[in-house]
Amino acid sequence: MKIGFIGVGKMASAIINGLNSTSHDIIISGSSLARSREIAEQLEVTAAASHQELIDQADLVILGIKPQMFDTVLADLAFHQPIMSMAAGMTLERLANLTSPELPLIRIMPNLNAQILKSTTAICTNENVSAQLLTTAKEITDSFGSTFEIAEKDFDTFTALAGSSPAYIALFIEALAKAGVKYGLPKAESLNIATQTVLATAETILTGTDSPHDLIDKVCSPGGTTIAGLLDLEKTGLTASVISSIDTTINKAKNL
Ligand SMILES: NC(=O)c1ccc[n+]([C@@H]2O[C@H](COP(=O)([O-])OP(=O)(O)OC[C@H]3O[C@@H](n4cnc5c(N)ncnc54)[C@H](OP(=O)(O)O)[C@@H]3O)[C@@H](O)[C@H]2O)c1
Known part of the structure; x- marks a missing residue:
């Protein structure tokens, strides 16, 4: 699977390190092309020329941007694939409003222990996510720690x-x-x-x-x-x- 990351800061970098133990291909897009190239070199992954180019190629997109960036970053993008968000406070409903209600959406909440591949990560999905996609999503979260499937109402807790x-x-x-x-x-x-x-x-x-x-x-x-x-x-x-x-x-x- 080709996994695309939009926004690669502390948390997305830690997750990418975990994913290096899997066979997934990684492509990233940061705050600018120069930043994407710099980060891609550090993490030994591929840099996309733009967010849309990444979306055109990826089988799954992981959003590593801050919650307050969602409105501006997602406004001009057209997704066709499942999206995984790690943003604090960003509900599946809000994500669907910012992207499309038809898409499979996955919400995760990792913690900084992802840096040593020991994150305690929560996961929940909307109704468009198949059992097979959920299994793949859990493989991804397990690659940087342990995964807890919980109801979205418990995410704040x-x-x-x-x-x-x-x-x-x-x-x-x-x-x-x-x-x-x-x-x-x-x-x-x-x-x-x-x-x-x-x-x-x-x-x-x-x-x-x-x-x-x-x-x-x-x-x-x-x-x-x-x-x-x-x-x-x-x-x-x-x-x-x-x-x-x-x-x-x-x-x-x-x-x-
Ligand atoms: N840190 C945690 O412990 C933690 C725990 C759970 C969840 N999270 C969630 O993880 C997400 C990322 O947090 P973080 O701690 O990794 O923050 P971070 O280190 O500040 O990473 C955010 C990244 O987004 C990039 N960015 C800014 N504008 C962008 C744009 N227009 N397009 C693409 N990328 C852009 C920034 O690039 P520049 O550096 O070039 O500006 C930065 O690399 C947040 O949604 C947060 O809620 C974090």
Whole structure:
């Protein structure tokens, strides 16, 4: 299959790196011909002379532009093939209005972990997408991480839990590292300790049978240090604070 990318920034570049492990041909078109050539050379793919030339050749078009660019970029283009969009807040209905209601449309929500081919990606489609096309679309998203097929009504929640949360998790890691510095560890060492611990804890939950609660009970010995620290985290409102930040993220996504 020939896959065309219109707009190749951070996210589309990460996805293209994943697709290099598949047999699909990639063609790209960026903000200008000069940018397309520059990016194509970096990613070792083909540059199209224009968005329309790309559309004329591609079997599937992936839109890697920012949501606010959709109206202007799509206005003059005539699509004939399935389109995949990764834009935050861009519904399938809005995409159909900007392109054509007849086309198979796929909406995905990747996250920046696509850079290490470990994106947590949501996918949903309109009614024009066949089972075979959905399978191909999931092969594409699986090439840069794991795929969750969810209802479009849950996309804003997914965006908060997976799209934005790498920033929130990074903040938690940074806070742990700062605490280490407070007690005399060098920053780099403290950050490494915090990061390795977060990574291994996530792996334990993902691969083992313990729920987060089971794990908490195992680490907290009676009358010990961890239960004291854990209760302090709850006193200062970690759970409420996380949920409040997810509420804010979802509200923002709904009002984009
Ligand atoms: N970053 C994330 O974590 C993340 C997560 C989930 C979804 N997304 C979605 O992914 C999409 C891209 O985000 P990003 O973070 O990759 O942004 P980005 O790095 O800013 O990429 C956007 C790209 O669009 C290009 N562009 C601008 N105008 C264009 C035009 N007229 N025609 C073609 N290309 C044009 C820009 O080129 P120039 O650099 O030359 O201006 C840039 O390379 C967005 O819709 C975003 O909602 C991002």
